[in-house]
Amino acid sequence: MEDIKILSARFGKIKPDSVEEYINAGGYEGLKKAVTMQQEEIIEEMKKSNLYGRGGAAYPTGIKWEQAYAVKKDPKYLVCNADEGEPGTFKDKRILAEDPLLLIEGMTIGAYIMGAKEGYIYIRGEYSAIQRIVKSAIENAKKAGYLGTNILGKGFDFDLHVVSGAGAYVCGENTALVESLEGKQGRPRQKPPYVKNCGLFQMPTILNNVETYSCIPCIVNVGGERYSSFGTEFSGGTKLLCLSGNVVNRGVYEIPYGLTIREIIYNLGGGVKDGKKLKFVHLGGSSGSCLPESLLDTRICYDDLKKNGLSLGSGAVLVVDDSNCVVDYLKAVMEFFEEESCGKCTPCREGNQRLLELLEKLSQGRGTLADIEKMKSIAQTMKMTSFCGLGQSAPTALVTLLKYFENEFIEHTAGKCANGKCSMNSKGVN
Ligand SMILES: Cc1cc2nc3c(=O)[nH]c(=O)nc-3n(C[C@H](O)[C@H](O)[C@H](O)COP(=O)(O)O)c2cc1C
Numbered sequence: 001m002e003d004i005k006i007l008s009a010r011f012g013k014i015k016p017d018s019v020e021e022y023i024n025a026g027g028y029e030g031l032k033k034a035v036t037m038q039q040e041e042i043i044e045e046m047k048k049s050n051l052y053g054r055g056g057a058a059y060p061t062g063i064k065w066e067q068a069y070a071v072k073k074d075p076k077y078l079v080c081n082a083d084e085g086e087p088g089t090f091k092d093k094r095i096l097a098e099d100p101l102l103l104i105e106g107m108t109i110g111a112y113i114m115g116a117k118e119g120y121i122y123i124r125g126e127y128s129a130i131q132r133i134v135k136s137a138i139e140n141a142k143k144a145g146y147l148g149t150n151i152l153g154k155g156f157d158f159d160l161h162v163v164s165g166a167g168a169y170v171c172g173e174n175t176a177l178v179e180s181l182e183g184k185q186g187r188p189r190q191k192p193p194y195v196k197n198c199g200l201f202q203m204p205t206i207l208n209n210v211e212t213y214s215c216i217p218c219i220v221n222v223g224g225e226r227y228s229s230f231g232t233e234f235s236g237g238t239k240l241l242c243l244s245g246n247v248v249n250r251g252v253y254e255i256p257y258g259l260t261i262r263e264i265i266y267n268l269g270g271g272v273k274d275g276k277k278l279k280f281v282h283l284g285g286s287s288g289s290c291l292p293e294s295l296l297d298t299r300i301c302y303d304d305l306k307k308n309g310l311s312l313g314s315g316a317v318l319v320v321d322d323s324n325c326v327v328d329y330l331k332a333v334m335e336f337f338e339e340e341s342c343g344k345c346t347p348c349r350e351g352n353q354r355l356l357e358l359l360e361k362l363s364q365g366r367g368t369l370a371d372i373e374k375m376k377s378i379a380q381t382m383k384m385t386s387f388c389g390l391g392q393s394a395p396t397a398l399v400t401l402l403k404y405f406e407n408e409f410i411e412h413t414a415g416k417c418a419n420g421k422c423s424m425n426s427k428g429v430n
C-alpha cells in the first residue's frame with residue numbers, strides 16, 4: 001500500500017508559523033488553485049473526494065458545504081472545532097502545533113466558497129501554548145497577503161480569530177460550541193435548525209473539525225477523484241489515528257482508509273505492550289464502541305466498520321490488554337461522562353449517575369443479574385432519548401462490552417473478578 005502523507009507531511013519539518021517555510025514545502029498551492037475556480041466546481045470536487053467529517057459524526061463534507069452554500073443569507077461564518085475533548089484523541093493537536101497553516105489554508109478556501117468574511121478557531125483551553133502558535137501563524141498569513149483584505153489580489157477578504165474553550169467536553173458538540181462562541185453557557189441547542197442554516201449569531205455557519213479543513217487544500221490540488229482513490233471506495237483519503245493504551249508504539253499515525261485494525265496495532269503500533277494478550281480495542285474515544293480480538297481484521301473505513309456495528313469516531317484506537325477488568329475499565333469511562341454531562345436533560349444527567357452506581361456495585365461484588373439488565377435498559381433509554389450526542393453515545397462502551405464480555409459481568413455478581421482489579425479484591429471478597 002502507498003505510503004501517503006497528506007496531513008502529516010510537514011510535521012516536525014518546518015517552523016509551524018512560517019509562511020515562507022510552508023510555501024517552500026508545497027503550502028498554499030490549494031488556495032492559489034481554488035481562487036481560479038468557480039465555487040460550485042470546488043464543491044463538486046469535494047463531493048467526489050468522499051471526504052467525511054473527521055470530528056466524529058462522519059457527515060459528508062461536500063454535501064454539508066453544498067447545503068450551506070445554497071443558503072442565501074449574509075453574513076456567513078466559518079468555525080473550526082479544535083476542542084478535541086474526546087479521551088484518547090490527540091491528532092488535531094498535532095496539526096495545530098506543527099502545521100497550523102494547513103488548517104488556515106483549508107478555512108480560507110472555505111471562506112472563498114461561502115463568501116464568509118470572519119472565521120473562528122475554537123481551541124480547547126488546555127492547548128494554551130498551541131493557541132499562541134496558531135495566533136502567530138494567522139498574523140504571518142495576514143502579513144503575507146494570504147489572510148485579511150484582498151487575499152491574493154482576488155478581492156476577497158477573510159479574517160480569523162482564535163477563541164479559547166474552558167474545559168467542557170460538551171462544548172465540542174457543534175451547537176454547544178456555537179453557544180460558547182457567542183459567550184453563553186456551552187449547552188446544546190435544539191436541532192433543527194442546523195448550524196449550516198442557522199449557526200453563529202443565527203447566521204449560516206460552516207463548522208468543521210481541524211482535520212477536515214486540513215484535507216481541503218489537497219482535494220483542490222489533486223482533484224476529488226484522486227484524493228478519494230487514496231482510501232477505499234466509500235471512504236476517501238487518509239485519516240489521522242491516535243494509537244494509545246497497552247500498545248508498544250503509541251502516537252499519531254496517518255493511514256490510508258482500508259488498513260485493518262490488526263495492521264494498525266501490530267504493524268504500526270508494534271503489538272501489545274509487555275508481550276501481553278489483547279483483550280479489546282476501544283475505537284473512537286470514550287463515546288465509541290469496544291471490539292474483541294475476533295473483529296481485528298475489520299478494515300478502517302466507514303462502510304466495513306458500520307457492518308460490524310462499529311464507528312471510527314474521532315480516530316482514537318485504544319488498546320486494552322487482558323490484565324484489565326471490563327467493569328473496572330467502564331467505571332473510568334462512566335466517571336468521565338457523569339462529570340461531563342451538562343445536566344440539561346434527564347436521561348443523560350440521571351442515566352450516567354445510575355450506570356456508574358451500578359458498575360460500582362458490581363465492582364464491589366454486590367451486583368446482581370437484575371442490575372445487569374437494569375444497565376441495559378438505562379443504556380437503551382439514554383441512547384433513544386438524550387438531547388445530544390453526549391448522552392446518546394455515553395453508554396456505547398458499556399453496551400458493546402456487555403455484548404462481547406457478558407460472562408465477566410455475570411462473574412462479578414458471584415463476587416469474582418478474574419483480573420483482580422476491582423474494589424472487591426481489596427476488601428477480600430474475591
Ligand atoms: C459531546 C460531543 C463532543 C464533541 N467533541 C468534538 C470535538 O472535540 N471536536 C470535533 O471536531 N467534533 C466534536 N464533536 C462533533 C461535532 O458535534 C461536529 O459533528 C463536528 O465538529 C463537525 O465537524 P466535521 O464534520 O468536520 O467532523 C463532538 C460531538 C459531541 C456530541
Ligand code: SF4
Nearest residue numbers: 343344345348388391
Ligand atoms: S445529553 Fe447530556 S450533555 Fe447533552 S444536553 Fe442532555 S444532559 Fe446535556
